[in-house]
Amino acid sequence: MSLQVLPGFDELVAAMPVAMLVVDPGGRIVLANAASEALLNFSERAMTGQDIDAFVRFDQGFADRRKGRTFAAYDVEIGLGRIGRVRADLVECDIPERPGWTIVTLRTTPGGRAPDRRASARAAIGAAAMLAHEIKNPLSGIRGAAQLLGDGGGASTLTSLITTEVDRIAALIDRMQDFTDTRPLRLEGRNVYPLLDHVREVARAGFARDVPIDERFDPSLPPALVDADALTQVLLNLVKNAAEALDGVEDRRILLATAYRHGMAASAAPGLPRLPLPIEISVIDSGPGAPADIADDLFEPFVSGKAEGRGLGLPLVAKLVRDMGGIVTYAREGEPRRTVFRVLLQRAKT
Incomplete structure (x- = not known):
């Protein structure tokens, strides 16, 4: 069916x-x-010819959205097509001189909401708590070992303990320094499948030998367009995260998926231009997902749903x-629900 509101409208x-x-006025897609x-x-x-509600599924609270002339909802959770529930922006407006006819525009919000002050405060508090725990414990062990050495204790065992605990502190500091590395990555066109x-x-x-x-x-x-080492580290972190999320799950399964998304574009960070990001790599698992109270802040430092987690893995992935030049997103999608981490990247120029 053609809708010629203006010449060339379809095109x-x-x-x-x-x-x-x-x-159309009956809610059917034209x-x-x-x-x-x-x-x-x-x-x-x-x-x-199908009802739009079969492809764009709102919660009950949006059931009366067509009563006004224009409806807009930003960063809301809706069901889209076959991909399940995602966060998206939607604007639905009337077509002039066509009463009852509307145009619906949709855009997923892969970056999620901008971090608020609570997220920053949580990160700062988490940093202090993590550093206090991770550094105080080994320092306590080192102090005790030094006292025993002074009392003539077994030198070999105690020096080994000191070495181990100092190495733990050094490893933690190394991980923290990953966030301060401002050297540009070496980006080049790479086939992602060998990686x-x-x-x-x-x-x-x-870590996933039994999954x-x-x-x-x-x-x-x-x-x-990627840095091969950086992308490998990103994917290893995400797969390891997925494997750990399956602990205690009956149907343990990880899926690696790729897709080409025509028209996908986003800004990697506030203030940067929007770039086409059509290369999609997904790490999907059958685990329970992140706790609801931290789901929006997963990529913030020191935010973790794991009892022993330090909250550094996903922020490093995001960095x-x-x-x-890409973005990484978290979502719970499909039926049954699955956890999906999507990495969206630029296509290499040919």
Whole structure:
């Protein structure tokens, strides 16, 4: 069905880089552009004539959204197409001279909400607590060992203890220094699949040896603009995080997936320009996900849902991905619900 509000209207909708749906007065989809096909994972043919509520699913509180002339919701959780519940921006407005007809635009919010002051305060408090715990304990052991040495205790055992505890402090400081490294990464076009193979083999040989690791790869994925070492570290951290999240879960499973997202663009950090980020690498697990009270702050330093966690792994992942010009996101999606970490990267120029 064609909707010729103005000459070339269909072509204009089709060319828009954001997901757009044109909806008739009965709530049925009339037009769907390529960006909406990519976002919702349905073809225009499959969506045309269907009720929009089958593809854009709001909570009950938004049921009356069509009563006003224009409806807008930003950074809200909605169900989209086949991908499940995500956070997104939505604007629904009337089409002039077509009473009851609307245009719906959709944009996922991969970066989530901007960190607020509570997140910063939590990070500062967490830093103090973590440093007090991690450094005070080994220093106490070193002090005790030194006292025993002074009393003529077993030198070999005590010097070994001192060495071990000093090494623990040094390792912690090294990890902290990762966040202050401002040297630019060496970005180049790389096929990500050899890196994924390496990460999978490392995981199978060590921390995920008893967890099935499946694949769902796009065979036509072009080279990504990455630093190979940084991306390997990112993926290892995410797979290790996924394996640890499956502790005590009956159906333990990790999925590595890739996809090419046409029209996906975002800013890696506030103040930076939006860049196309079509290369998607996902690490998906069947675990319970992060506690709800920290889900929005997972990429903040010293925020962790693990009893023994230091809250440094995911912030380092975010930093490395940001240094490659990309973004990393967390979501709970699908039925049954799964944890999804998505790394979105630039495509290498050819």
